[in-house]
Amino acid sequence: MLIVERIEKSYSKAGRFSAERHLVLKDISFQCKPGECLGIIGESGSGKSTLGRLLLGIEKPDQGTIRLKGEPIGKRTTRQGNISAVFQDYTSSLHPFYTVEQTMIEPLKLVAKSRKDMHTKIDVLLHQVGLDPSYRSKYPHELSGGEAQRVCIARAVSIEPKFVLMDEAVSSLDGSVQLQVLELLKNLKAIYGMGYIFITHDIQAAAYICDRIMIIRNGRIEEIVPIEQLKDVKSPYARKLLDQVIT
Amino acid sequence: MNLIKNMWKDKLAALSLTVIAAIVLAGVFAPWLAPHDPHEVDMELRYAAPSWAYLLGNDHLGRCIMSRLIYGIRPSVLWVLAALAASVGFGGILGLIAGYFRGITDACLMRVCDVMLSFPGYVMSLAIVGILGPGLENMMIAFVLAKWAWFARMIRTSVMQYAESDYVKFSKAIGVSDTRIIMKQIVPVALPDIAVVSSSSFASMILQISGFSFLGLGVQAPHAEWGMMLNEARSVMFSRPELMLAPGLAIVIVVMAVNFLSDALQAALDPKLLRSKPQPQRQEFSRTAKLRGEEVA
Numbered sequence: 098m099l100i101v102e103r104i105e106k107s108y109s110k111a112g113r114f115s116a117e118r119h120l121v122l123k124d125i126s127f128q129c130k131p132g133e134c135l136g137i138i139g140e141s142g143s144g145k146s147t148l149g150r151l152l153l154g155i156e157k158p159d160q161g162t163i164r165l166k167g168e169p170i171g172k173r174t175t176r177q178g179n180i181s182a183v184f185q186d187y188t189s190s191l192h193p194f195y196t197v198e199q200t201m202i203e204p205l206k207l208v209a210k211s212r213k214d215m216h217t218k219i220d221v222l223l224h225q226v227g228l229d230p231s232y233r234s235k236y237p238h239e240l241s242g243g244e245a246q247r248v249c250i251a252r253a254v255s256i257e258p259k260f261v262l263m264d265e266a267v268s269s270l271d272g273s274v275q276l277q278v279l280e281l282l283k284n285l286k287a288i289y290g291m292g293y294i295f296i297t298h299d300i301q302a303a304a305y306i307c308d309r310i311m312i313i314r315n316g317r318i319e320e321i322v323p324i325e326q327l328k329d330v331k332s333p334y335a336r337k338l339l340d341q342v343i344t
Numbered sequence: 345m346n347l348i349k350n351m352w353k354d355k356l357a358a359l360s361l362t363v364i365a366a367i368v369l370a371g372v373f374a375p376w377l378a379p380h381d382p383h384e385v386d387m388e389l390r391y392a393a394p395s396w397a398y399l400l401g402n403d404h405l406g407r408c409i410m411s412r413l414i415y416g417i418r419p420s421v422l423w424v425l426a427a428l429a430a431s432v433g434f435g436g437i438l439g440l441i442a443g444y445f446r447g448i449t450d451a452c453l454m455r456v457c458d459v460m461l462s463f464p465g466y467v468m469s470l471a472i473v474g475i476l477g478p479g480l481e482n483m484m485i486a487f488v489l490a491k492w493a494w495f496a497r498m499i500r501t502s503v504m505q506y507a508e509s510d511y512v513k514f515s516k517a518i519g520v521s522d523t524r525i526i527m528k529q530i531v532p533v534a535l536p537d538i539a540v541v542s543s544s545s546f547a548s549m550i551l552q553i554s555g556f557s558f559l560g561l562g563v564q565a566p567h568a569e570w571g572m573m574l575n576e577a578r579s580v581m582f583s584r585p586e587l588m589l590a591p592g593l594a595i596v597i598v599v600m601a602v603n604f605l606s607d608a609l610q611a612a613l614d615p616k617l618l619r620s621k622p623q624p625q626r627q628e629f630s631r632t633a634k635l636r637g638e639e640v641a
Contacts, residue, residue, distance in 0.1 A: 153513070154516075154517065155513060175519075177518065179519075181517065182517045184514070189509040191511055192511045193616065194533060253514075
């Protein structure tokens with residue numbers, strides 16, 4: 098269970114000594130149940146990626162708490178093996194000097210397995226994301242965008258986390274590959290039963306995979322709706338977003 | 345192990361590595377390799393031409409140039425390498441810490457660096473040698489103290505750019521410890537940058553050592569040192585220019601070998617550069633062609 102309570106985050110506008118601050122997130126509270134897929138939707142600049150970084154514990158909120166199973170997310174041991182991520186930019190998501198195999202082994206070492214187990218696990222994972230074992234010896238620059246993103250996804254689920262944060266994970270892929278990856282994410286969810294936090298600006302992609310959708314605007318939560326009731330959103334901003342997609 | 349294998353494939357890298365290894369070994373085993381005592385003065389042999397007994401001839405005091413060249417490896421190459429390693433090591437660790445952790449740690453460390461960098465390098469070294477007294481060891485200490493801040497700055501900049509990347513973010517998110525991230529993910533990628541920065545200052549350090557020796561602050565007179573040999577030959581530059589040749593060429597060869605080696609290191613570490621070598625490219629092409637065929641089918 099991931100519980101976010103009244104978090105607030107601001108950055109200083111000009112340098113370290115400037116008192117002027119830019120408020121990015123204000124009064125964000127929500128919960129995410131295990132195995133649930135929560136979509137976070139907003140325009141660029143709405144603070145959704147900042148929220149993503151806070152959820153990953155890479156940055157600390159100025160105020161409020163984020164807890165995973167009752168422990169603060171900022172603690173390294175809380176995150177270990179419980180949370181994982183896939184980012185938008187697949188070119189910088191993979192270590193340029195590592196082969197696919199080395200990339201996959203790194204996180205697996207955290208969950209302490211014997212070498213033999215790791216290698217069978219890598220084969221299984223690569224198969225699950227639709228890549229054959231010949232990819233193990235490839236370097237990131239030899240992969241196409243879709244392939245690289247698949248490796249990222251395989252790496253993210255390899256530690257069998259409770260939650261995977263997807264920060265615009267499919268946005269930079271083209272149409273048909275996007276659909277394949279979304280399908281893949283659905284299948285993986287069925288296999289491993291993990292929850293997704295799906296940050297995107299694309300309502301259609303979110304609607305395809307998510308159980309609930311949270312719409313944020315200017316750093317505040319506009320509305321949280323279950324996917325079945327997406328048609329009957331109340332706030333005018335959410336209404337507008339939906340209309341844009343439909344027309 | 346893989347790294348050495350990759351470098352060995354590059355002919356230039358293999359050559360530079362051999363040259364450097366040979367020079368370092370010659371310096372270490374100087375007493376066994378040198379044909380004569382480098383301090384032995386024989387006025388009858390002043391400016392003697394190369395002979396079988398004295399392979400490179402004799403200098404203005406009739407000392408064996410070959411032996412002096414071999415003994416000169418110790419201060420000119422070995423000590424410079426040691427000083428370089430010390431300042432890159434110290435500066436590198438601080439640069440890594442500042443570039444990776446950012447924030448307040450970075451600010452404090454960089455202000456200390458700024459203070460160090462605001463002294464002119466030569467004056468700083470002169471002051472330290474002035475306090476500690478002349479001599480090779482003190483000059484090395486002065487070098488390390490004067491240079492580390494510059495290395496820390498350079499390495500911090502390159503580390504910062506890698507610390508921002510998503511694969512580091514991923515490792516942080518899944519709870520990999522900071523030391524492990526630095527060792528496994530940042531150091532390997534930053535290593536080519538570090539190698540280039542340090543190899544380019546290697547040449548200037550050799551010249552600086554000889555500069556200090558000239559001022560009488562570094563290596564003391566009877567001892568052999570390449571820069572000092574150049575200086576001694578300077579007075580007879582127009583009548584006997586060949587005396588400059590041996591130490592001059594020695595410096596050029598070592599500096600070139602170090603520069604080529606650092607370039608090769610960069611290529612050997614980065615798989616992208618490794619694959620762009622002409623020969624394996626043909627295989628690469630056929631492999632992608634095959635893959636394309638599969639994808640279409």
